[in-house]
Amino acid sequence: MNIQISRRQALLGSGALVVSFSLVRPLGDALAQSQAKPLALTEVDSFLAIDKAGKVTVYSGKVDLGTGVTTALRQIVAEELDVPMARIELIQGDTLLTPDQGNTWGSLTIQLGGMQLRQASAAARQALLAEAAKKLGTDQLTVADGVISGGGKKVSYAELIGGKSFSIKLDPKQPVKEKAPKDYKIVGKSQPRVDIPGKVTGSFVYMQDFKVPGMLHGRVVRPPAIGAKLESVDDAALKKIPGVKVVREGNFLAVVASSEWDAIRGANALKATWSKSETLPDQAKLWEHVRATKVAKEDVTGNTGNTAEAMAKDGAKTIKATYDFAIHMHGSIGPSCAIAEFKDGMLTSWSASQATHNLRKQLAQMFSLPPEKVRCIYFEGAGCYGRNGHEDAAADAALLAKAVGKPVRVQWSRADEHGWEPKGPPTLMDMRASMDAQGNVTAWEGDFFMPQQTPAGFLVPLVAASLAGMPYADHIAPGNVFQNSAIQYKFPNIKTVCKRLETTPFRPSWIRTPGRMQNTYANECFVDELAAAANMDPIEFRRKYLDDKRGLELLDRLAALAKWEKRPSPQKAASGNVVKGRGVSYVKYELVRTYVGVVAEVEVDRTTGVILVPKFYVAHDCGQIVNPDGLKNQIDGNVIQTVSRTLYEEVKFDRSRVTSLDWEGYPILKFPQAPDVVIDLIDRPNEKPWGAGEPAAAVIPSAISNAVFDATGVRLRSVPYTPAKVKAAMQST
Amino acid sequence: MAKKSLTVNGKRVSVSYDDPQMPLLYVLRDNLDLHGPRFGCGLGQCGACTVHIDGAAVRSCVTPLSAVSSKQKVVTLEGLGTAQKPHPVQKAFIDEQAVQCGYCINGMIMQSAAFLAKNKKPSEAEIKAALANNLCRCGTHARIVRAVKRASAQA
Numbered sequence: 001m002n003i004q005i006s007r008r009q010a011l012l013g014s015g016a017l018v019v020s021f022s023l024v025r026p027l028g029d030a031l032a033q034s035q036a037k038p039l040a041l042t043e044v045d046s047f048l049a050i051d052k053a054g055k056v057t058v059y060s061g062k063v064d065l066g067t068g069v070t071t072a073l074r075q076i077v078a079e080e081l082d083v084p085m086a087r088i089e090l091i092q093g094d095t096l097l098t099p100d101q102g103n104t105w106g107s108l109t110i111q112l113g114g115m116q117l118r119q120a121s122a123a124a125r126q127a128l129l130a131e132a133a134k135k136l137g138t139d140q141l142t143v144a145d146g147v148i149s150g151g152g153k154k155v156s157y158a159e160l161i162g163g164k165s166f167s168i169k170l171d172p173k174q175p176v177k178e179k180a181p182k183d184y185k186i187v188g189k190s191q192p193r194v195d196i197p198g199k200v201t202g203s204f205v206y207m208q209d210f211k212v213p214g215m216l217h218g219r220v221v222r223p224p225a226i227g228a229k230l231e232s233v234d235d236a237a238l239k240k241i242p243g244v245k246v247v248r249e250g251n252f253l254a255v256v257a258s259s260e261w262d263a264i265r266g267a268n269a270l271k272a273t274w275s276k277s278e279t280l281p282d283q284a285k286l287w288e289h290v291r292a293t294k295v296a297k298e299d300v301t302g303n304t305g306n307t308a309e310a311m312a313k314d315g316a317k318t319i320k321a322t323y324d325f326a327i328h329m330h331g332s333i334g335p336s337c338a339i340a341e342f343k344d345g346m347l348t349s350w351s352a353s354q355a356t357h358n359l360r361k362q363l364a365q366m367f368s369l370p371p372e373k374v375r376c377i378y379f380e381g382a383g384c385y386g387r388n389g390h391e392d393a394a395a396d397a398a399l400l401a402k403a404v405g406k407p408v409r410v411q412w413s414r415a416d417e418h419g420w421e422p423k424g425p426p427t428l429m430d431m432r433a434s435m436d437a438q439g440n441v442t443a444w445e446g447d448f449f450m451p452q453q454t455p456a457g458f459l460v461p462l463v464a465a466s467l468a469g470m471p472y473a474d475h476i477a478p479g480n481v482f483q484n485s486a487i488q489y490k491f492p493n494i495k496t497v498c499k500r501l502e503t504t505p506f507r508p509s510w511i512r513t514p515g516r517m518q519n520t521y522a523n524e525c526f527v528d529e530l531a532a533a534a535n536m537d538p539i540e541f542r543r544k545y546l547d548d549k550r551g552l553e554l555l556d557r558l559a560a561l562a563k564w565e566k567r568p569s570p571q572k573a574a575s576g577n578v579v580k581g582r583g584v585s586y587v588k589y590e591l592v593r594t595y596v597g598v599v600a601e602v603e604v605d606r607t608t609g610v611i612l613v614p615k616f617y618v619a620h621d622c623g624q625i626v627n628p629d630g631l632k633n634q635i636d637g638n639v640i641q642t643v644s645r646t647l648y649e650e651v652k653f654d655r656s657r658v659t660s661l662d663w664e665g666y667p668i669l670k671f672p673q674a675p676d677v678v679i680d681l682i683d684r685p686n687e688k689p690w691g692a693g694e695p696a697a698a699v700i701p702s703a704i705s706n707a708v709f710d711a712t713g714v715r716l717r718s719v720p721y722t723p724a725k726v727k728a729a730m731q732s733t
Numbered sequence: 734m735a736k737k738s739l740t741v742n743g744k745r746v747s748v749s750y751d752d753p754q755m756p757l758l759y760v761l762r763d764n765l766d767l768h769g770p771r772f773g774c775g776l777g778q779c780g781a782c783t784v785h786i787d788g789a790a791v792r793s794c795v796t797p798l799s800a801v802s803s804k805q806k807v808v809t810l811e812g813l814g815t816a817q818k819p820h821p822v823q824k825a826f827i828d829e830q831a832v833q834c835g836y837c838i839n840g841m842i843m844q845s846a847a848f849l850a851k852n853k854k855p856s857e858a859e860i861k862a863a864l865a866n867n868l869c870r871c872g873t874h875a876r877i878v879r880a881v882k883r884a885s886a887q888a
Contacts, residue, residue, distance in 0.1 A: 066834020066871060192830060197816040199835035200826045200842060202769030202809065209768045242751070261759045265752065333773050333781055333870045334836040382773075382836035383871045414774040629830055633876065637833050640872030663778040663868060671861040674874035 039099045044127075044168040046099040047120035048077070052162035054146050056081065056088045061101030062113035063093040064195070065354055066383040067637075067693055068630040069109045071193045075626055076114045079186040080121035080179055082143040083157070085194075093356040093378025103355035103458070105386065105510060106480070107594070107691020110626055114689065116170075123168050123176040124161075131160050181624065181685040188685055190629035195380075207352040207379035207390075208337045208411065215339060215407035217260040218400040219267035221253040222420055223467070225656035226506075227277035237269035246270065247403045252468035254396065256404050260411060278655035280505050287324055289505070290428045296452040296502040302486035305493035310443035316434040319533055323431065323522040325701070325719045326650035328424040329660075330511055331668060334382025335417040336389035340397035341407035347374045351394035352381025358459060359391050363398055366465045366472060385641070386479075387460050387509040389421040395464035415661040422460050422509035423651055425451045425478050429522035433491075439534030441545065443493040446526075448485045448519055451478045451508050452500035460509045478508040481515025484698060487523055488588045489545035505653070513697040516589065517642065521719065524585040524702030528569070529715065537566045538584050538706065550621055551588055554595045554682060558584070558619035561680045562599035569710040578605050581711025585699035594695040595621040595682075598639070600675075600703035604711045606730060609723030612673065613643050613704060618696060619680045623687035635696045636677045642700035644669035650720050738803040741765060742812030745803075753799035757791075758782045760798055761809060769810025769839045773868075780840035780867035784809050790847035810839045813846060822846045825884035826877075833871030840867045845881045854885055 037059075038045045049057045058077050064070040070090050078085045091097055093104075101113045129148060133139045138151035146157040170176070181188070198204035223230070230251045238244045244257045244266040255266035281289035311318055338351035347367060353359045356376035364371040376394070384390060393410050400408040412420075428449040434442045454475035465472035482498045511517075531541035539559055546552055558564070562582070571581055581604070586597040599617040604610075616639045625631055648667050652660040660666035705716045714729045734749045741761070748764045756775075761767045761784065773781030775794045782794040785808040786801065801807065814820035819827065822842050832838050841864065848855070848863040855863065860881045869877065 066836070068833070192827070193832070195835070196827055196830060196832045197819070199832050199838055200810075200823045201814060201816045201819060202767065202811040202839065203816060204835065205768065206771075206836065208772065209762075259759070260763055261752065261755045331870055332836075333779060333834075333868060334771060335773075380834075383834035385870070411772065414776060414778075633830060633833060633873070636875055637872035640874055641870065644872075662776055663774060668868060668870065669874075670866075670868070671864040671874055671878070672858075674861070674872075674878075677875055 037097055041099050041101070041116065042170050044120045044123050044166040044170060047117055048124050048166070050157050050161050052158055054087060054156055054158035054162065056083055058088055058090045058117065059098040060090055060092045060113060060117065061098045061357065062109040063104045063354060063378045064380055065104055066380065067634055068193045068627065070195065071191055072110055072626045072630055073114055073117055074194065075186045075191055076118050077121045079184055080118050081125050081146070083146040085186065085191065087146065093353070095356050095360045095374070095376045100357040103358060105354060107589070107693040107695060109691070109693070110689050111593070111691045114626065118178055119170055119176055122178045123170060124166055126176060127166060127168055128157055128160050135160070184685065187626050188624070188628070188683065191627055193630065205379070206334070207350065207381040208334055210339065210350060210379050212339050212341060212350070212407040212409070215409050216256050216258055216404060217263040218254050218256045218397060218408045218410040219263040220396050220410065220412070220416060221255070221267050221270055221272060222416060223251060223274050225274065225277040227279045228274040231273040231275055234271040237271065238266050241266050241269070245404060247400055249399060249403070250467060250469040252399060252464055254400055256400055256408060280653055280655050282655065283653055286426055287428055290426055290449050290501070293501040293503060295499045297500045299482050299498040299500060300496070301482055301498055302494045302496035307443040307445050307493040307495040310493040311432070311434040313434070313442065315437050316442055317533070318432065318434045319529060320432045321526055321529060321715070321717060323429040323525060323717045325427040325518040325521060327426045327506065328511055328645055328649050329418060329651055329666060330385045330388035330421055331666065332382045332384055332388050332417065335412040335414055336393035336421070337381060337409070337411045338390065338394040338397040339407060339409045340394065340401040342402050342405070345373060347398055349374065349376045349394045349398055350379055351376065352379055352384065352390045353394060354384060354387065355391070359394055362391065362459055362462055362472065363395065366395060366462060366470045367398065367402065368471065385512040386514065387422060389417055391460065392420065392463040395462035399464045399468060418661045418666055419658045420463055423506040424511035424514065425504040425506070425508040427515070427518035429519065431522055431526040433526065433530055435530065435533060439536070441491045441530055444487060444491045446485060446496040446522065448496070448498045448522070449501060450481045450498060450515060451476055451504040452502060453478055453481070461507065476504070476508060478504070479510030479514040481518070483519070483590045484516040484523070484587065485519040486591060488548070488551070488591055489527065489542070490547055491545060512641070513694040516694065516698045517701065520585070520587050520698040521701040524587070524699060525705045525715070525717065528583070528702070528706040528709065532569055532709070535568045537568055539564060540566060542586055548588065551586070551595055554597050554619050554621050555586060557680050557682060558597040558599060558617065561619055561678065562617035564599060569706070570713040571710050577607055578603050579711040581707045581709070583703045583706025583708070583710055585703035585706060587695065587698045589691070589695040589698065593690040594692060596695045596699055598696070598699045598703045600707040602704060602707040602711055604708055604726065606712070609726035609730070611647055611704070611708060611721055611726060613675045615678065616675045617678045619682065620692070620696060621682040621684065622690040622692045622695070623684050624689040625681060625683045626689055628681055628683070631681060631692050632679050634692050635679050638694065638696035639677045639700060640669065640674055642697040643675055643704070646701040646704050646719055646721060647673070648720055737798065739801060739807060740803060740805065741807045742809060750798055754797045756794050757784070757796045757798055757801055757807070758793040761793060767809050767811055771836055771839050773837070778868070779837070780844060781837050783840040783843040783867070785843060785847055788847060788850060790844045810842060813842065820846060821887055822849065822881070822884045825880040825887070829876050829880040829883055831873055831876035831880035833873045837867065837869045841869070841877050845884065849881070849885055857882065
């Protein structure tokens with residue numbers, strides 16, 4: 001039975017809709033129905049199902065990495081469908097059940113994934129209304145809590161569609177009309193996160209808690225040097241531990257045991273001999289190494305006018321500065337963990353991967369299986385902040401599960417995580433500008449040194465596949481690190497170039513705010529240097545070169561929030577050992593979306609070189625806000641995590657391997673150093689919602705450097721700003 | 734396999750083990766299927782594994798089973814309270830929404846609960862000092878401090 005809708009179409013102003021009740025099948029048992037479950041982005045059924053009890057199941061390809069998006073996505077669906085949030089169940093990141101909405105990255109979960117869910121929900125609601133209009137004999141309808149009322153009668157969603165499929169197409173070119181933001185009751189209001197009660201009482205099941213019947217525990221034994229070959233293995237000491245098995249495949253070495261502690265004991269007791277390997281540069285000469293690395297290609301990201309001509313002009317004053325940003329790690333608090341099982345020719349992988357659909361491609365390649373024989377299921381782990389070790393743990397577990405013929409859980413150690421998670425690559429930035437005699441900027445140039453990105457895709461090679469000599473694509477995948485190398489200011493002549501390097505010392509991947517954090521660091525520090533050269537207030541200087549209304553409004557709100565005193569930097573009143581300063585930074589993310597401005601307040605101890613950042617002010621405009629409290633939580637996280645990156649973090653290594661293998665070797669911010677974060681959210685309910693998981697991180701390193709300059713007159717151009725670097729910088733000026 | 738009794742969350746339990754050096758964390762997680770204490774570093778550096786032993790906050794990842802007697806009271810996050818009946822500190826964390834990924838939160842709550850039992854009205858600086866050896870990577874610090882303050886105000 002197909003029901004053509006014409007009356008409602010005109011009323012709701014949408015494209016053609018067909019509600020089909022012909023494919024009657026229960027959706028209740030998702031697994032049993034999995035072969036038939038649609039996954040295409042063009043089907044409402046890919047995203048939504050309503051069962052006979054009225055429960056709404058949302059299928060989200062985007063996953064919650066600890067950011068609270070599963071609450072926000074529920075809000076979006078609940079709002080658009082007019083159902084209570086509590087009636088929504090959300091299934092995330094399961095290649096058999098959820099559509100491929102892309103990796104959970106790039107601050108796109110609400111902006112892209114949420115809007116796909118909003119469209120699906122709007123289309124579903126429209127069809128339900130149309131069907132109700134027929135049933136109730138009126139088109140004067142209201143909806144509340146999943147019940148449609150009209151003409152004195154009522155019909156529920158469950159009665160209309162319960163257990164049946166919608167069979168409605170979605171066409172991004174012909175979007176369905178959505179609810180007017182003025183009618184919102186759930187979106188735009190702070191909603192408590194659905195996961196928090198379980199997380200604070202121990203009932204929440206993380207990946208690390210999940211168990212599969214009959215599973216064994218694996219522990220990997222990584223080479224002591226990158227590129228080292230496994231020469232011999234002595235497992236004599238393992239005989240004391242019952243049931244421990246050694247798995248060796250090429251240079252991949254691991255033990256499998258019946259308990260996690262036995263696997264750990266076994267891995268510790270195993271004696272392996274490896275060849276010597278020294279593939280890494282001398283860390284003391286890292287930046288010379290980066291500068292000497294072959295440039296694979298140049299990406300020109302900004303090109304206006306003629307910078308060379310402007311810089312050569314008589315009377316032009318040229319200013320140059322070089323910035324560098326150290327190699328960083330994601331540094332998840334919970335080391336990576338995964339379970340895998342081979343059964344009936346099918347590989348099932350449970351992991352905290354932010355990219356289950358891509359992981360499926362990689363595991364299929366590794367084991368020479370067709371992708372449909374691999375199912376990757378997401379379980380929330382500890383926050384990952386980009387592509388960390390989760391996918392690699394998934395590959396380890398799959399290799400071991402295949403080797404022993406039983407499900408295997410692999411839990412990485414802290415040293416595995418610090419040593420073998422992919423790293424945020426070292427980034428070097430050469431900045432040049434010229435000014436005329438009146439202090440106007442006449443030209444701006446930036447050269448950004450960063451690794452290339454394999455054009456074929458964003459697949460970070462799996463450690464287990466490369467160690468075991470199994471098939472994998474040898475990609476270099478640092479992510480879209482070119483972003484925000486171009487600048488947001490209207491200078492008359494601009495040339496910004498990304499020098500995409502052929503290699504980088506460690507297997508790179510994207511770390512939260514990839515490239516945008518490093519590039520914005522250089523851009524926003526250097527613009528501050530120009531403001532100081534022009535003897536202008538740093539906000540005033542930025543305003544002079546901005547013609548973006550939202551950006552200008554944001555800077556006004558920021559100045560008011562921070563009670564900004566208009567004056568050039570550095571401040572003149574510096575006296576005493578501990579000096580205070582304030583610094584501003586501003587970004588329009590990727591030059592097309594979320595606006596963030598921050599003011600950092602710092603204290604610098606001139607004797608010890610220690611920097612404290614007691615306070616950050618943030619003005620944030622990401623368009624329509626879905627969950628204000630959730631957004632504030634994300635902004636706090638961006639600020640505090642990036643203060644940690646800016647002041648403390650740097651991966652240490654020798655010629656063979658990472659030597660920062662624990663939290664003492666790679667210190668991160670502790671409570672006494674955490675800033676207060678004061679936030680002004682600029683809500684624009686009628687605008688599109690943009691991402692917020694990364695943008696605020698982009699402005700933190702520059703704001704701190706600019707504040708230190710304000711306090712001391714000294715520029716910090718090398719992240720992290722360790723006490724040694726601060727002291728050296730103060731002595732050299 | 735040897736056997737040992739422990740007192741966990743108010744109940745006498747018996748656990749089997751091969752290695753008396755096995756850290757308490759694995760007993761709690763693997764033998765007793767508790768999820769509160771979490772593996773973070775195995776080095777006592779991050780605090781994710783924190784439990785109470787006789788009321789004191791202890792790093793279970795570096796506490797061998799042999800060091801825990803059956804008379805000592807081991808309490809995990811689950812023993813503190815439940816989602817239906819949360820402990821005041823757990824409730825304060827919910828009220829302040831002081832969680833991002835939440836992996837470290839077990840340690841934050843266990844450390845804070847032990848601290849507040851001894852220091853009922855701490856200053857903000859004292860709270861920060863008490864949590865100085867508990868690491869959070871998501872940057873939830875400001876909210877966690879607010880939650881501990883809230884719990885102390887209600888104590």
